[in-house]
Amino acid sequence: MAQTHERLRDMILGGELLPGQRLTQQELIETLDVGRTPLREALRMLEAEGLVTSKANRGVTVTGIDLAEAEELYGMLLLLQPPLLTLAASEISDATLDAMEERLTDMQSRPPTRRDCHQDHVDFHILPKEWFGPILGQLVLDTYQRLGRLQRFYYNRRRLPDYIVELDVALLEALRRRDGQQAKRVQELHLLNSAIGLILDVDPWHRFGPLLRAAAGVGIKMQTAPDGSVTPPLKATWANTLDEYQPVNTEMVIDATCTD
Incomplete structure (x- = not known):
């Protein structure tokens, strides 16, 4: 889980995942080669840091820059x-x-x-x-x-x-x-x-x-x-x-x- 969180965090801060980009769990599972449970936990951690935003019926997106x-x-x-x-x-x-x-x-x-x-x-x-x-x-x-x-x-x-x-x-x-x-x-x-x-x-x-x-x-x-x-x-x-x-x-x- 920690490695998944760190990898996603680096992808966001490094510009590999862009502000406003929608993240699908299936694509991330395939890209990162991780299970669904550690991915969900990593996304929750990133949301707590303000790096991703989760909304009902819209999924998870990389938080935009205001x-x-x-x-x-x-x-x-x-x-x-x-x-x-x-x-x-x-x-x-x-x-x-x-x-x-x-x-x-x-x-x-x-x-x-x-x-x-x-x-x-x-x-x-x-x-x-x-x-x-x-x-x-x-x-x-x-x-x-x-x-x-x-x-x-x-x-x-x-x-x-x-x-x-x-x-x-x-x-x-x-x-x-x-x-x-x-x-x-x-x-x-x-x-x-x-x-x-x-x-x-x-x-x-x-x-x-x-x-x-x-x-x-x-x-x-x-x-x-x-x-x-x-x-x-x-x-x-x-x-x-x-x-x-x-x-x-x-x-x-x-x-x-x-x-x-």
Whole structure:
């Protein structure tokens, strides 16, 4: 059963089974060479993870990707997490920073296409939630979990970009220095790159709205077309400049604050 679940999960996240695709038990039994009972249990586990949807008279389908929801979730993280990191930088424990460094080391040592690498990346970013308090920390965690499927689908299909790791290194360095403003800036750049990269990978013609409004709400001006469409790399300018700050060069969003 565990092997059947793992194989189906990899087929969905790897794009072998596409969002919205109907799954028939007979075809899966033949493809996976498994019995009906372990297949049904594996499908129940996948439904609990949100990877498949079961409806009466319609059978089981691979759960579709709701890009509008993903954009709002990224917008919510942009409004919530970076400002909290600004405050956390002065009081976050050395133990938490050491745990983040362990996750970063694990991520750097894994092949950039492995699911474990993605999990290390998520763990790295949710570890500071311990400082936020139980309610805010849980809200950050829940948001990352809701985004998890889209992120796993994206990173299982392509190599984890080098700049993602560089942004994580820059974030940890800023937190080690107790520099909350730079930690905030790095995380904002990280979230914008992740949101735009992942969403455009699924729909290159996506029209952005909530993410742009969230960015504007925290003082980030992004260069987009009037209809909300974007063509990477986007220039983004922050309302404030930071001393001795050198932005990481990324593919989707360029921090142009220091170069304009």
